[in-house]
Amino acid sequence: MSDADQLKALRVRIDSLDERILDLISERARCAQEVARVKTAALAEGESAVFYRPEREAWVLKHIMELNRGPLDNEEMARLFREIMSSCLALEQPLRVAYLGPEGTFSQAAALKHFGHAVISTPMAAIDEVFREVVAGAVNFGVVPVENSTEGAVNHTLDSFLEHDIVICGEVELRIHHHLLVGETTKTDRITRIYSHAQSLAQCRKWLDAHYPNVERVAVSSNADAAKRVKSEWNSAAIAGDMAAQLYGLTKLAEKIEDRPDNSTRFLIIGSQEVPPTGDDKTSIIVSMRNKPGALHELLVPFHANRIDLTRIETRPSRSGKWTYVFFIDFLGHHQDPLIKDVLEKIGQEAVALKVLGSYPKAVL
Numbered sequence: 001m002s003d004a005d006q007l008k009a010l011r012v013r014i015d016s017l018d019e020r021i022l023d024l025i026s027e028r029a030r031c032a033q034e035v036a037r038v039k040t041a042a043l044a045e046g047e048s049a050v051f052y053r054p055e056r057e058a059w060v061l062k063h064i065m066e067l068n069r070g071p072l073d074n075e076e077m078a079r080l081f082r083e084i085m086s087s088c089l090a091l092e093q094p095l096r097v098a099y100l101g102p103e104g105t106f107s108q109a110a111a112l113k114h115f116g117h118a119v120i121s122t123p124m125a126a127i128d129e130v131f132r133e134v135v136a137g138a139v140n141f142g143v144v145p146v147e148n149s150t151e152g153a154v155n156h157t158l159d160s161f162l163e164h165d166i167v168i169c170g171e172v173e174l175r176i177h178h179h180l181l182v183g184e185t186t187k188t189d190r191i192t193r194i195y196s197h198a199q200s201l202a203q204c205r206k207w208l209d210a211h212y213p214n215v216e217r218v219a220v221s222s223n224a225d226a227a228k229r230v231k232s233e234w235n236s237a238a239i240a241g242d243m244a245a246q247l248y249g250l251t252k253l254a255e256k257i258e259d260r261p262d263n264s265t266r267f268l269i270i271g272s273q274e275v276p277p278t279g280d281d282k283t284s285i286i287v288s289m290r291n292k293p294g295a296l297h298e299l300l301v302p303f304h305a306n307r308i309d310l311t312r313i314e315t316r317p318s319r320s321g322k323w324t325y326v327f328f329i330d331f332l333g334h335h336q337d338p339l340i341k342d343v344l345e346k347i348g349q350e351a352v353a354l355k356v357l358g359s360y361p362k363a364v365l
């Protein structure tokens with residue numbers, strides 16, 4: 001068979017496979033509509049249906065990854081199923097999600113990675129506004145950055161948990177690649193100013209020291225804001241990611257300029273919905289202890305004694321007295337697991353205050 005004939009035959013096969021995939025996706029979507037009908041029919045008076053089920057979504061994605069035999073890798077395959085589920089859920093209920101804006105931020109990328117592109121995503125001007133939108137019920141969920149692997153905690157987010165009654169329903173991790181971006185009119189040999197968010201400037205500090213040691217670094221409210229400014233200034237550049245570059249039509253003068261190649265940010269999904277256990281969960285708590293010697297040790301003993309894996313511990317001023325602190329702790333397990341229940345009870349006996357912020361499936365993607 002000639003090359004042209006082979007190509008033709010392969011395309012005929014692809015067409016017929018696409019038709020089968022189309023039928024199967026449509027059948028799946030009809031199933032999701034049926035799920036919505038069943039969920040709604042089972043409601044008692046005054047109850048509202050819970051369409052979004054993070055624990056089920058985590059299971060579906062993991063199941064697909066276990067079954068996958070290639071040639072597409074697990075992440076790629078899960079990403080495709082993520083989008084199919086997102087569209088199916090939108091048939092049941094279009095989700096509204098607030099994120100730290102403006103459009104083009106890594107928070108928006110995190111929201112789309114976690115929920116898929118079928119959600120209605122709304123940018124907010126500040127982290128606290130994302131919390132307030134969720135508390136007010138104006139959106140179903142919020143997405144906020146909580147820690148970066150190079151720069152550490154996002155204190156605005158931690159402090160917002162002290163002020164709002166909110167549940168953590170999920171987490172998402174995003175590999176952060178920064179680029180040096182310029183506009184069409186930028187004179188690239190005469191750059192005198194580089195805009196970015198303070199965290200991003202810090203994540204690229206060494207690269208900037210090496211390549212632009214004498215250029216002014218200007219911290220602005222977000223990377224997307226930095227990208228926007230560059231469009232109208234011939235002598236400035238921005239540090240931002242792919243989404244902002246695309247959104248504002250900028251080109252990359254240098255790619256992947258972050259100092260650490262594994263630079264990642266963890267985001268939290270905040271809402272009002274408790275998530276049932278999946279067997280592979282994380283829990284986040286806030287604890288305040290009496291200000292006495294050995295208080296932190298006392299707090300950590302029950303975790304150690306029960307071999308519970310702490311994934312993070314952070315300290316913040318409590319805001320209820322000078323030199324008093326609260327601890328933000330993340331660990332593996334769900335607050336409904338008997339062992340975790342036990343540990344939380346022990347900590348509760350010693351603590352001035354203990355609040356479970358939520359248990360949620362460990363990030364799958």
Ligand SMILES: O=C(O)C(=O)C[C@]1(C(=O)O)C=C[C@@H](O)C=C1
Binds near residue numbers: 052056057086089092
């Ligand atoms: O299983 C459910 O409860 C569904 O609503 C179906 C489905 C899916 O498409 O698989 C859709 C949305 C939920 O978040 C989880 C799963």
